[in-house]
Amino acid sequence: xxxxxxxxxxxxxxxxxxxxxxxxxxxxxFFYPKDDTPGCTxxxxxxxxxxxxxxxxxxxxxxxxxxxxxxxxxxTKKHNLSIPLLSDENKASLEAFNVWREKKNYGKTYxxxxxxxxxxxxxxxxxxxxxxxxxxxxxxxxxxxxKKKQ
Numbered sequence: 554x555x556x557x558x559x560x561x562x563x564x565x566x567x568x569x570x571x572x573x574x575x576x577x578x579x580x581x582x583f584f585y586p587k588d589d590t591p592g593c594t595x596x597x598x599x600x601x602x603x604x605x606x607x608x609x610x611x612x613x614x615x616x617x618x619x620x621x622x623x624x625x626x627x628x629t630k631k632h633n634l635s636i637p638l639l640s641d642e643n644k645a646s647l648e649a650f651n652v653w654r655e656k657k658n659y660g661k662t663y664x665x666x667x668x669x670x671x672x673x674x675x676x677x678x679x680x681x682x683x684x685x686x687x688x689x690x691x692x693x694x695x696x697x698x699x700k701k702k703q
Contacts, residue, residue: 560646562639580673581614584652586666588620588628592688599692601635
């Protein structure tokens with residue numbers, strides 16, 4: 554077990570999920586800054602729309618942010634999302650995967666989630682990583698990568 558996969562995350566039902574629990578299947582983790590903001594909404598909707606393609610490839614997909622379970626549940630309901638969202642309010646997985654970093658916006662410096670997508674192999678090891686993701690075309694790029702690796 555490595556540090557990254559042992560970080561507990563809260564699911565929609567408030568039960569804890571360790572990324573170790575995901576071993577045995579390839580897993581896409583998309584880390585995003587905030588529920589119900591324009592870029593994050595577009596990304597979550599596109600991952601949800603592509604869920605049947607990920608399922609056909611035997612790949613599970615999860616979104617992760619520091620938002621609460623309640624926020625995730627409202628976001629999921631509002632946009633009819635089919636991808637499970639995991640809450641990391643204590644930022645353990647965000648820090649372990651090095652996506653909680655210093656950001657700059659409009660001249661202000663602050664700590665936040667850098668939009669990142671990671672593919673974990675069946676053993677929980679990082680297979681592929683996209684940092685500073687631009688939402689447009691990203692879900693298709695992840696699918697294309699996975700299809701090439703089949």
